[in-house]
Structure formats: C-alpha cells, structure tokens
Amino acid sequence: MRALRHTLLHGLCGIAGYWFVSSADQAAPPAAAPSFFKEPAKPIAPARHSAPPPLASEAGLSQLTPEDWAEAISPISQMRLYELPMMLRGLLRNPFPDVRWRLLRYLFERWAVLDHAGALAAMRGISSPQHQETALRAILGIWTKSDTEAAWQYITAMDDDSVLQEAGIEILLSLNVGADPLRYLAWAGQLEDVFLREKALLQIGDSWMAKDPQGALAIVMTVEPQRLRDYLLSKLCHRDAVDHPTGLAAVAQLPSQAERSRLSGEWLGAFGNDQPQAAFDWLLAHAHRPELQKSADTLGGIMTTKVKSHADLRAMALQLPAGPLRDAFASRAADEWANSGHPLAEAESLLSLSAPCIERESAQSTLTSKRQNP
Amino acid sequence: MTPCFRTLTTTTLCFILGAFAGKWDSTPVRVQAPVPRAEATFSSAPLAALPPAYTSATASMEWVRAQMQKGDTTAAERFFRQGTDLSDEQRLSLARELVQNARRMDPHVLARIILGLPRGQAADMLLWRLVSDWSTNDAEAALLFIETLPPDRLNSVGVLTNSAFGLSRLPAERVLALAAKLDDHGRSYLAEGLVGFADQAGSWRNTTAILAKLSGTAPPDAISADYMLGMRLTEIDPASLESQLTAETDPLKRDKLLQGHAWATGTHDPQRGLELDARIQDPTVRQKHITFHIDYWLESDRAAALAWLQGPAAAQLMDREQRARLLRIYHLEVAR
Numbered sequence: 053m054r055a056l057r058h059t060l061l062h063g064l065c066g067i068a069g070y071w072f073v074s075s076a077d078q079a080a081p082p083a084a085a086p087s088f089f090k091e092p093a094k095p096i097a098p099a100r101h102s103a104p105p106p107l108a109s110e111a112g113l114s115q116l117t118p119e120d121w122a123e124a125i126s127p128i129s130q131m132r133l134y135e136l137p138m139m140l141r142g143l144l145r146n147p148f149p150d151v152r153w154r155l156l157r158y159l160f161e162r163w164a165v166l167d168h169a170g171a172l173a174a175m176r177g178i179s180s181p182q183h184q185e186t187a188l189r190a191i192l193g194i195w196t197k198s199d200t201e202a203a204w205q206y207i208t209a210m211d212d213d214s215v216l217q218e219a220g221i222e223i224l225l226s227l228n229v230g231a232d233p234l235r236y237l238a239w240a241g242q243l244e245d246v247f248l249r250e251k252a253l254l255q256i257g258d259s260w261m262a263k264d265p266q267g268a269l270a271i272v273m274t275v276e277p278q279r280l281r282d283y284l285l286s287k288l289c290h291r292d293a294v295d296h297p298t299g300l301a302a303v304a305q306l307p308s309q310a311e312r313s314r315l316s317g318e319w320l321g322a323f324g325n326d327q328p329q330a331a332f333d334w335l336l337a338h339a340h341r342p343e344l345q346k347s348a349d350t351l352g353g354i355m356t357t358k359v360k361s362h363a364d365l366r367a368m369a370l371q372l373p374a375g376p377l378r379d380a381f382a383s384r385a386a387d388e389w390a391n392s393g394h395p396l397a398e399a400e401s402l403l404s405l406s407a408p409c410i411e412r413e414s415a416q417s418t419l420t421s422k423r424q425n426p
Numbered sequence: 427m428t429p430c431f432r433t434l435t436t437t438t439l440c441f442i443l444g445a446f447a448g449k450w451d452s453t454p455v456r457v458q459a460p461v462p463r464a465e466a467t468f469s470s471a472p473l474a475a476l477p478p479a480y481t482s483a484t485a486s487m488e489w490v491r492a493q494m495q496k497g498d499t500t501a502a503e504r505f506f507r508q509g510t511d512l513s514d515e516q517r518l519s520l521a522r523e524l525v526q527n528a529r530r531m532d533p534h535v536l537a538r539i540i541l542g543l544p545r546g547q548a549a550d551m552l553l554w555r556l557v558s559d560w561s562t563n564d565a566e567a568a569l570l571f572i573e574t575l576p577p578d579r580l581n582s583v584g585v586l587t588n589s590a591f592g593l594s595r596l597p598a599e600r601v602l603a604l605a606a607k608l609d610d611h612g613r614s615y616l617a618e619g620l621v622g623f624a625d626q627a628g629s630w631r632n633t634t635a636i637l638a639k640l641s642g643t644a645p646p647d648a649i650s651a652d653y654m655l656g657m658r659l660t661e662i663d664p665a666s667l668e669s670q671l672t673a674e675t676d677p678l679k680r681d682k683l684l685q686g687h688a689w690a691t692g693t694h695d696p697q698r699g700l701e702l703d704a705r706i707q708d709p710t711v712r713q714k715h716i717t718f719h720i721d722y723w724l725e726s727d728r729a730a731a732l733a734w735l736q737g738p739a740a741a742q743l744m745d746r747e748q749r750a751r752l753l754r755i756y757h758l759e760v761a762r
Contacts, residue, residue, distance in 0.1 A: 181595035214629035
C-alpha cells in the first residue's frame with residue numbers, strides 16, 4: 053500500500069512538471085525571435101487560457117480572403133516585433149494578390165515604426181520584387197516623416213539591386229516632390245541613364261500635377277527640360293478643375309504646328325468629355341486655325357455620345373466653316389453614329405456634310421461594312 | 427537521510443523529469459504543427475454549397491463572392507467543375523467576369539479555369555490578361571506558371587510581351603532561364619516587351635543584362651527590340667538615339683532602330699517622319715510607314731500634306747500612282 057502511494061505521488065509530481073512547462077510555453081516568444089524586444093511581453097496568464105484569435109497568427113493571415121482581409125488591420129497594427137516575421141510568412145503564403153498587397157503595407161508600416169532597420173532587412177529578404185516594392189513603400193512612408201535625407205541616402209546607396217533602387221527613387225519622389233518640384237528636377241536632369249531619367253521626370257510631373265495642377269499649368273510653358281513640359285501638356289488636360297481654355301491657349305504657343313495639332317487634340321478631347329457644349333463653342337471660335345483639324349475629328353466622335361439626335365450633330369457640323377474642320381467633324385460623327393447602332397441613313401446624312409477627303413473615305417468604308425454586315 | 431527528506435528528493439526529481447518531458451514534447455509540436463495552407467480550404471470550407479444554375483455571369487460572380495465571404499475560396503473553380511451544366515459561351519462569360527476581378531482571386535485557380543476553356547481567340551486573350559496582371563502583381567509566381575505553358579501558348583506575343591512589364595523586375599538569370607525555353611519568336615517577343623516597358627518598370631541596367639544574352643535575329647514577322655528601342659528613345663531622348671544610329675555598325679540593327687525612330691517621329695511630325703521613312707532600307711516596311719504617315723498628315727494638316735504631295739519630295743519617295751490616288755480624293759492632279 054505504501055509503495056503504491058509512493059508510486060502515485062511520484063507519478064503526480066512528474067505530470068505536474070510536464071504540465072507546468074508545456075503550459076508556460078504557450079505564452080513564450082518563439083526561439084528565433086530577436087532578443088531586443090522593444091515592448092514588454094504580454095502577461096502569461098491570459099495567453100494560457102485563451103487561444104490567440106486566428107487572424108493574429110501565421111496561419112490566420114495565410115487564409116484571409118479579399119472579403120475579410122480588413123479585419124486583420126487592427127491586430128497587425130498592435131503586433132509585437134517578434135510576431136512580425138511569422139505574420140510576414142503567413143501573409144506571403146496567402147493566395148490572393150489583393151490581400152497580400154493591402155496587408156503588406158500595414159505590416160511593414162508597423163515594422164518600420166518599431167524597428168526600421170529590421171523592417172528594411174526583412175523587406176530585402178522577400179523574393180517577389182513587387183512585394184518588396186510594396187514593403188519598401190510602407191517603410192519609406194514612415195521613414196520620410198522623420199528623416200527624409202537618410203531615406204534618400206539608403207536608396208541611392210542601394211547599388212546591388214537596380215530594380216529595387218529605381219522603385220525606391222520613384223516612391224521617394226512621389227512622397228516628397230510636391231513640396232519643391234524644381235529641386236528634384238535639377239537632380240533628375242543630371243541622371244545619365246535615360247530610362248531612369250524618364251521615370252524620375254514623369255514621377256515628378258505626376259506628383260506635381262496631383263498636388264498643384266493649376267500651379268503647374270500656370271508655368272508649364274517655362275518648364276525645362278522640354279520633355280517634362282510636353283508630358284505636363286499632354287496630361288494636365290485630364291486633371292480635375294483644370295481650365296481647358298487656358299491649357300489650349302498654352303498649346304497654341306508651341307512653335308511646331310505638328311505639336312500644336314497633336315496636343316490640341318488631347319486638350320479638346322478632355323474638354324469635350326467634361327463640357328461638350330463649351331468645347332464645341334471653343335472650336336467654333338478658333339475654326340480658322342488649320343492645326344485644329346484633328347481636334348475637330350476628336351470632338352465629332354465625342355459629340356455622338358453627348359447629343360440626342362443626328363439632327364443636333366448636323367446642326368453643329370453646319371456651324372463649322374466648310375473645309376477641313378467641318379469635313380473631319382462630320383466624317384467622324386458619321387462613323388461613330390453608325391458604329392453605335394443608329395440608323396445608317398442618319399449616318400449617311402451626316403457624312404453628306406463632308407467634302408471628299410481621307411476621313412470621309414474611312415467613314416464611308418465603315419458604313420459600307422455595316423450595310424453588308426448589319 | 428530521513429524517509430521524509432528522501433521522499434521530498436525523489437518527488438522533486440520526478441517533477442523535474444516531468445518538466446523535461448513536457449519541454450521536449452511541447453516545443454516541436456508547436457513549431458512543426460502543419461499550418462493549413464490556403465489551398466486546402468477547398469476541403470475544409472464549412473459548407474461547400476452547390477453552385478446554382480447559371481443565369482448570367484454577373485449572378486454567378488455574385489454567388490462566388492458570397493461563398494468567398496463565407497471562407498469558401500474555391501467556389502469559382504467548383505462552379506466550372508461540378509454541379510452546373512455550362513455551355514462554352516457561359517464558361518467564357520464567367521471566366522471574363524472572374525478575370526476582371528483578378529486581384530481578388532487566386533491566380534492559380536484562374537489559370538486552371540482559363541486553361542480549361544475551349545481554345546480560341548477569346549480564351550487566349552483571357553490568358554494574356556491573366557499573365558499580364560499576375561506578373562504585374564507577383565512576377566516570380568507568374569514566371570513559374572508561364573514556364574509550364576505548352577510551347578504553342580508560351581511562344582506567343584500575347585503571353586510574353588504582356589508579361590514583360592512584370593518580368594523585367596526579376597533578376598536577369600531568372601528571365602534568361604525562361605528565355606532558354608523559348609523559340610526564336612518567343613525570345614523576340616520577350617525582348618520587344620522588355621524594351622517597350624524600359625521606362626516604366628524594372629531598370630534599364632537589369633533589362634540590358636537580359637537583352638545582352640537574348641541574342642539572335644528577330645524573325646521577319648516579329649517586332650524587334652531594336653525597333654522598340656528606336657521608338658522609345660525617340661520619345662524620351664532623341665539625341666541619344668541619333669548617337670546610337672551613328673554608332674551602330676550592324677546594318678540590320680541600324681535599319682530596325684531607324685524604323686522605330688521614323689514611326690514615332692511621324693506620329694508627332696509627319697513631314698519629318700516621311701523624311702526618315704525615305705532612309706529605311708527594308709522596302710516593305712518603308713512603304714507601310716509612308717502610307718501611315720501621309721494618311722496621318724492628311725488628317726491633321728490637310729493643306730500642308732497636299733502641298734507636299736504635289737512637290738518634289740513626294741515624287742522622290744512615292745510612285746506616281748500612289749500620289750495620284752490620294753490627290754484624286756481631293757479632286758487634284760499630280761503635277762509631275
């Protein structure tokens with residue numbers, strides 16, 4: 053009896069020891085976690101009794117879908133440093149591009165706040181270049197708030213990966229350039245790699261237009277290099293709240309008729325989509341300028357979607373003086389009218405307003421094809 | 427040693443031994459416990475609902491999204507494989523709808539669906555769209571998929587040119603490993619795409635490292651990387667292109683560079699484009715360029731184009747019949 057009691061007592065002690073260690077382990081950080089945690093570990097007791105929610109785990113992140121990914125934002129933004137490598141592994145295993153793209157941002161923003169050097173090292177360890185770029189964007193977004201110069205130095209010193217370096221340059225330009233575009237223009241202009249220079253110029257232009265389209269339009273004709281001026285001239289017309297007549301006036305100052313023709317087409321197209329009647333009135337007021345032939349063609353196409361009847365289109369065409377502008381307007385309108393399923397007789401009636409020309413030949417070919425294959 | 431002390435010592439030892447056993451037992455289980463992969467949710471979805479009868483692509487997509495909200499991530503694939511009797515046209519419509527939502531879908535699932543469609547232009551276009559989106563979002567995974575395509579789908583302009591935007595970000599050796607599996611057309615399409623996106627993705631340093639080993643002459647019916655380079659440099663740095671044209675000693679490469687240069691120049695300035703067209707050596711390409719540029723000029727500045735057509739420059743570049751045909755449209759005649 054005494055021996056049995058002794059055996060039971062020793063067995064119980066063994067079980068108690070087993071339980072003590074394995075329970076305590078549930079709350080311990082993983083062995084691979086770095087030793088320089090910046091936040092105190094959570095108390096053991098709650099973790100012992102309640103399993104972590106699935107979202108805040110490696111497996112949880114790997115199984116999020118595009119429908120429920122947003123539920124992970126809050127847990128990620130409160131994670132401790134040692135948890136982030138596991139979460140990254142889980143997220144990179146997630147099969148949905150949208151989920152990875154969205155949550156990588158939050159994960160690396162959290163990481164950069166806690167330990168930006170560690171975040172950079174983790175980012176460099178990612179094998180997918182696009183995931184690296186997403187992570188780098190998040191890190192630089194945090195870093196530039198406190199030390200823009202250091203961020204620039206890090207990127208410009210990254211000679212071992214030109215793809216990531218160029219992505220970093222684009223990101224930094226998009227983050228900083230709005231404040232002082234001209235400062236970055238001078239830097240970009242000195243880049244020897246023509247393709248990198250182009251990327252930088254376009255990024256500067258995009259950031260500038262996003263921040264201050266009116267300001268960019270006001271001085272666009274004085275912008276150097278000419279490549280950026282031309283880029284701004286071709287894109288500013290699509291920005292909200294830009295005054296199209298002002299832009300068209302700027303385009304009219306270009307020395308080359310070919311450039312005036314091409315860019316007027318861009319501007320009048322954007323103007324027509326935004327304010328069709330005002331755009332037509334503008335064309336009417338400038339109908340003596342031969343470089344607007346292509347613009348008249350563009351507007352003729354747009355107007356088919358803005359007017360109620362072909363009679364309206366006919367009336368507009370007839371307001372234009374006989375010649376290349378009216379021919380281009382009427383031919384294109386007839387072509388689009390036929391293509392959008394309206395009666396061919398109406399399209400024919402529009403086309404009859406155009407004198408013989410290459411645009412009319414093209415529209416006639418559309419009408420013939422529609423007649424043969426209704 | 428008193429019995430009491432002996433008992434205390436042995437029970438303590440048992441406790442410690444138990445603790446060791448617990449430590450040894452718990453650590454590997456926690457670290458090595460298999461993490462359920464996302465792909466496995468097909469079998470573990472709480473309720474694998476049967477797909478409803480097909481009424482429209484939009485309604486089917488709505489059902490797929492509703493299933494995904496419940497954690498059923500393979501609903502789309504099930505729709506294609508079981509429970510519904512879809513016609514080819516319905517399968518195509520639904521696949522189009524799914525591809526429109528590509529970022530919200532597992533690309534591996536989309537790929538299986540698209541490759542299961544009846545082969546044709548519509549299915550090919552969906553495949554091109556998929557590889558374009560996939561390589562833009564995750565070039566490495568996309569490359570692994572592209573490498574598994576059968577040769578007739580792999581060596582297509584749609585797959586290789588469209589994926590080049592994303593692939594240009596990968597290390598040169600990875601892209602060259604893909605290139606080794608391509609035929610001459612495939613390598614040409616890949617090179618064309620890489621140059622075409624040179625100022626938008628990757629880096630020129632990386633792209634040139636790839637292009638340097640993508641040797642070989644482009645087949646006659648493919649656009650070459652040199653042609654594309656001529657076009658891009660005309661847009662972004664004409665002076666650099668002029669230097670390249672002067673320095674290039676290979677007449678074929680030089681002609682391709684010139685062709686791209688002439689094409690892009692003519693879309694901005696038709697007269698200058700026509701002057702450059704005159705220098706193109708390949709007669710078929712030269713004629714195609716001239717026709718395009720004179721048509722473009724007539725549409726953008728009729729008076730100037732007609733004056734040029736009646737002048738000596740046009741007489742040197744175009745035959746009399748070609749000029750007469752264009753001038754007749756405007757009730758004009760050839761002067762010389």
